Amino acid sequence: MPALPELSLLHSFVTVAQELNFRRSAERLAIDQSALSRRIQKLEANLGYQLFERTTREVLLTPAGQLYFRRATSILADCARSITEARSVAEGRTGRVRIGYMAFAATELMPQAVMRFGAKHPDVALELQYMRTQGQKLALANDEIDVGFMIGPYENSDCHSLLLATERLYVVMPRGHPLLRKHQLDPGDIASSDLILGDMTEWGEYRYRLDDLFNQVGIALQPKLEASNTLALIGLVSAGLGVTVYPESLIGFLGRNVEVRPIFEETFRSRTVLVWKRTNRSRALLQFVDVAKRRGVSR
Incomplete structure (x- = not known):
């Protein structure tokens, strides 16, 4: 040539x-x-x-x-x-940011960040992909996404991790359940109930966090039933087959056939973190992080 x-x-x-x-x-x-x-x-x-x-x-x-x-x-x-x-x-005026998010960020944290970012940077393309926390970790490592909304905490020397929200956990029950007589519940109430949880394939990270929290107060979780998605979990609960545990961000999206009560235990909280690789210095990414973190830690 x-x-x-x-x-x-x-x-x-x-x-x-x-x-x-x-x-x-x-x-x-x-x-x-x-x-x-x-x-x-x-x-x-x-x-x-x-x-x-x-x-x-x-x-x-x-x-x-x-x-x-x-x-x-x-x-x-x-x-x-x-x-x-x-x-x-x-200069971050154009480009793209590839965003991974899990269920607990899908209702407020991710949509609000996307809305605010789009208003400030309309020419930057945002690509959204739903994936569980473990999948986001792999996608970040393989440079398949730029940033992820994950269940935290997450510590990795290759990544920055920013706490966005810490949410109270709630027990989700069918209407008319005996525990609804109480205004707030303690972990022992859950242990004495039939428990329905997400399966380990799709809900593994959340299950690990729940197991840790309950183990700290001497309770080993033993679910009666497992399901892979939110619709199935709520369907099983509303049918009267047991109760489940959800973070506060999802409570407003559960429908009319279930009711909730908070768990009265200060450490029983779900954390959502924003994670991105330290080596990724894209101006558009850093601008998205700046917008997302202004949401701050809440609840």
Whole structure:
């Protein structure tokens, strides 16, 4: 493959091709006419063919020069456009942010961050992908997403982790359940009830957190039934087959056939963290993180 000419040579050639006059072209380029002639000679030598026909009266493009002028004009336009577009990405005005999120962030944290970010940075594309926490960790490691809303805490030397929310846990029960006589429940109330939980395949991270919390107060969770998604869990609860435990962010989306009571134990909380790789210095990503973290820790 022949060596590509320098952009300065291309720019000089295009200017001469437009003016068909070396004096005027040199004035436009702010260089000596002799220096411009040397540039054109160098370009023709590099290419191996003549671009201009010169006489004492006029300068004309050769047939090869005419074709090369059209291509060179396009190349310079593409180069200028790429510089502008890359500057926009570097400054965070355009680009994309790939976002992973799990169920507990889907109702408020993620949508609110996306809404606020879109208002401030309308030309940055946001790509949203629902995935459980463990999947987000793998996706971050493989550079398949830029940032993730995960169940926390999460400690990894390769990543930044920012606590966005800490939520009280609630017991979700069918209407008319005996525990509804109490305004708030303690962990022992859950242990004495038939328990329905998400399965380990889809709800593994949350199950680990719940097991840790209940183990701290001497209770080993033993679910009677398991399900893979929220609709099935709530359906089983509303059918009177048991109770489940959900964080506060989902309580408003459970429907009319279940009721809830908070767990009166200060440590029984679910945490949502925002995680991104330390090596990812994309301006658009950092702007998204800045918008998302203004939500702050709540509940």
